[in-house]
Amino acid sequence: MARPARPVRLTPPTWLTAGLRPxxxxxxxxxxxxxxxxxxxxLAVGLAVGQPAYGALVxxxxxxxxxxxxxxxxRMRVFNIAVPQLFGALGVTLGTLVxxxxxxxxxxxxxxxxxSGMISSIGAVASxxxxxxxxxxxxxxxxxxxxxxxxxxxxxxxxxxxVLLLALLGWxxxxxxxxxTAVAATYRAVAELYEATGTAAYDEQRQxxxxxxxxxxxxxxARRTRQHGxxxxxxxxxxxLNVLVPLLEAAPAAHLRARLIGPLPAAIPAAVRxxxxxxxxxxxxxxxxxxxxxxxxxxxxxxxALRHAATVVHKTEPDPYNVDDRLGRPAALRVRARRAGRAVxxxxxxxxxxLRLALCIGLAQAFVSLIPVPRSYWVALTVTFVMKPDFGSVxxxxxxxxxxxxxxxxxxxxxxxxxxxxxxDVPVMMALAALIPAFSxxxxxxxxxxxxxxxxxxxxxxxxxxxxxxxxRLYDSLIGCAIALIAGYLLWPESWHTRIGDRLAxxxxxxxxxxxxxxxxxxxxxxxxxxxxxxxxxRDLSTVRSEFQRALxxxxxxxxxxxxxxxxxxxxERIVDATxxxxxxxxHGAPPPDAAEVTAVERELRELSEGLRSTDTLVGVRTExxxxxxxxxxxxRQEVRAARAIAGPDLR
Numbered sequence: 001m002a003r004p005a006r007p008v009r010l011t012p013p014t015w016l017t018a019g020l021r022p023x024x025x026x027x028x029x030x031x032x033x034x035x036x037x038x039x040x041x042x043l044a045v046g047l048a049v050g051q052p053a054y055g056a057l058v059x060x061x062x063x064x065x066x067x068x069x070x071x072x073x074x075r076m077r078v079f080n081i082a083v084p085q086l087f088g089a090l091g092v093t094l095g096t097l098v099x100x101x102x103x104x105x106x107x108x109x110x111x112x113x114x115x116s117g118m119i120s121s122i123g124a125v126a127s128x129x130x131x132x133x134x135x136x137x138x139x140x141x142x143x144x145x146x147x148x149x150x151x152x153x154x155x156x157x158x159x160x161x162x163v164l165l166l167a168l169l170g171w172x173x174x175x176x177x178x179x180x181t182a183v184a185a186t187y188r189a190v191a192e193l194y195e196a197t198g199t200a201a202y203d204e205q206r207q208x209x210x211x212x213x214x215x216x217x218x219x220x221x222a223r224r225t226r227q228h229g230x231x232x233x234x235x236x237x238x239x240x241l242n243v244l245v246p247l248l249e250a251a252p253a254a255h256l257r258a259r260l261i262g263p264l265p266a267a268i269p270a271a272v273r274x275x276x277x278x279x280x281x282x283x284x285x286x287x288x289x290x291x292x293x294x295x296x297x298x299x300x301x302x303x304x305a306l307r308h309a310a311t312v313v314h315k316t317e318p319d320p321y322n323v324d325d326r327l328g329r330p331a332a333l334r335v336r337a338r339r340a341g342r343a344v345x346x347x348x349x350x351x352x353x354x355l356r357l358a359l360c361i362g363l364a365q366a367f368v369s370l371i372p373v374p375r376s377y378w379v380a381l382t383v384t385f386v387m388k389p390d391f392g393s394v395x396x397x398x399x400x401x402x403x404x405x406x407x408x409x410x411x412x413x414x415x416x417x418x419x420x421x422x423x424x425d426v427p428v429m430m431a432l433a434a435l436i437p438a439f440s441x442x443x444x445x446x447x448x449x450x451x452x453x454x455x456x457x458x459x460x461x462x463x464x465x466x467x468x469x470x471x472x473r474l475y476d477s478l479i480g481c482a483i484a485l486i487a488g489y490l491l492w493p494e495s496w497h498t499r500i501g502d503r504l505a506x507x508x509x510x511x512x513x514x515x516x517x518x519x520x521x522x523x524x525x526x527x528x529x530x531x532x533x534x535x536x537x538x539r540d541l542s543t544v545r546s547e548f549q550r551a552l553x554x555x556x557x558x559x560x561x562x563x564x565x566x567x568x569x570x571x572x573e574r575i576v577d578a579t580x581x582x583x584x585x586x587x588h589g590a591p592p593p594d595a596a597e598v599t600a601v602e603r604e605l606r607e608l609s610e611g612l613r614s615t616d617t618l619v620g621v622r623t624e625x626x627x628x629x630x631x632x633x634x635x636x637r638q639e640v641r642a643a644r645a646i647a648g649p650d651l652r
Contacts, residue, residue: 042062060139088132121350141377240309253580386488408449517529622645
């Protein structure tokens with residue numbers, strides 16, 4: 001009997017539509033108001049003084065500041081906005097100097113693209129700086145701006161500094177508020193983690209806690225100086241953040257306890273939320289905790305960690321010389337600069353991305369030089385936005401860029417066709433600019449749809465083309481996306497190991513080392529070493545998870561392979577949790593495991609790590625891990641067996 005024909009699936013694949021679903025993110029109303037004022041006020045001033053082109057340039061600089069204003073802490077905003085503006089000023093200066101110089105301009109932009117791509121590998125601020133260096137260079141080389149040469153960079157920089165001024169207006173009154181809010185949010189995430197113990201939501205909530213803790217540490221360590229005593233508020237916040245580590249270490253043991261005998265008492269997450277309120281409000285005094293008496297090792301660990309956290313949170317002045325963050329002190333600025341320079345010049349990934357970006361920009365500029373394209377700068381502009389791998393998958397960004405631009409052009413066409421130029425530009429810009437932060441929180445396609453009409457309106461103020469701008473911009477965007485897809489994606493196939501496999505294998509090897517460290521004979525600094533090892537592991541796994549999420553949005557074979565390997569990422573995180581839970585139980589009275597049991601678990605993990613480096617297909621392995629079935633390592637052995645048994649879909 002013949003099998004019935006399978007129905008033809010008419011819906012687009014998930015990897016194609018994933019970026020079109022809006023993210024469930026709240027609207028940042030402060031950023032919405034700031035963007036509306038920052039982009040419309042310069043236009044109004046330019047019209048008032050009879051220089052609308054100058055106002056448009058200042059608004060363009062403000063647009064780059066709005067896009068880069070992603071930090072919470074005020075000090076970080078200075079770096080995130082001011083430093084990229086300097087690179088943007090340099091970029092537009094170079095672009096203005098080579099404007100109209102034909103193939104010399106092509107060569108100059110290609111070289112700038114190489115430098116931009118290489119410095120983008122240093123970090124977040126350097127990435128935005130490299131982006132603005134190239135973007136403004138492309139604009140200066142392709143758009144006629146008012147002379148002399150120094151005027152355009154000055155006006156663009158003024159726009160960025162105007163955004164910075166608006167962002168810093170609340171600094172005198174809320175000097176440490178963003179950091180304090182972040183730490184309080186981490187406490188609330190921990191409370192939700194304890195509420196989720198014993199349920200299927202635990203793993204997802206643990207990932208949220210890791211992200212929140214990383215964010216809080218990044219904010220505070222960005223402000224940290226070598227002399228703690230000079231910043232008492234910072235010292236207190238750092239101490240309050242550090243005492244969360246024992247609570248986090250006790251959480252896996254509490255999760256195991258909840259799975260066996262039932263949920264934790266509601267008083268425990270309620271007490272953590274009370275600590276969150278105390279952190280946010282800056283309360284001090286004597287803490288009052290009404291907690292049930294602990295009986296089991298996991299309960300004792302939670303009780304001890306919670307009481308210690310309450311003491312530190314309510315303490316007025318923590319000892320500044322006894323505050324040691326779990327990641328170590330940041331190196332001196334000159335040391336970090338030397339490391340960054342060495343990484344840029346000697347890193348294969350840095351050169352690889354720089355050459356990819358330079359090739360794409362060179363092709364884009366050569367294309368528009370050989371084939372007459374009106375206002376050709378938009379092709380290279382599209383390539384620049386798409387070719388930002390630290391912002392997401394190049395493939396998905398190219399698709400989303402094309403769709404977002406098409407949607408934005410519909411709105412731009414309505415504005416350019418129906419709204420008269422002049423003072424009407426100001427209220428229109430207020431409305432359009434407000435959409436940028438609101439839509440940016442929803443996804444890249446939505447951000448592109450919001451930015452496109454703003455850029456077109458500003459370009460029209462400079463060149464007075466009106467509705468004739470719309471269709472050429474769509475063609476330019478499609479050409480730029482095609483160049484990025486072919487020259488920046490298809491011609492540079494990265495092996496699975498280079499991109500993901502080796503990273504995951506490194507994390508598994510680090511997990512094996514963490515298992516050995518967790519049950520090694522006690523030393524004076526053993527606890528601090530375990531804290532740092534565990535935090536580094538979770539941070540590295542968070543990076544691996546982000547890379548997997550990018551890969552899931554790509555077409556076969558990368559997307560399906562990432563989906564097949566995804567359960568292993570979850571399994572490794574569960575192994576780290578199980579190791580921590582076992583260590584906590586031992587620290588609070590449970591019998592320690594035999595050294596041979598620890599060695600057997602470590603050996604299995606190292607074999608798994610070596611296997612991941614040698615294959616692109618997961619092969620399930622039956623693992624026998626003998627040991628005491630009632631011992632503290634039994635849950636860990638179960639997780640290791642589960643990880644070793646994971647196989648790819650073609651071998652299941």
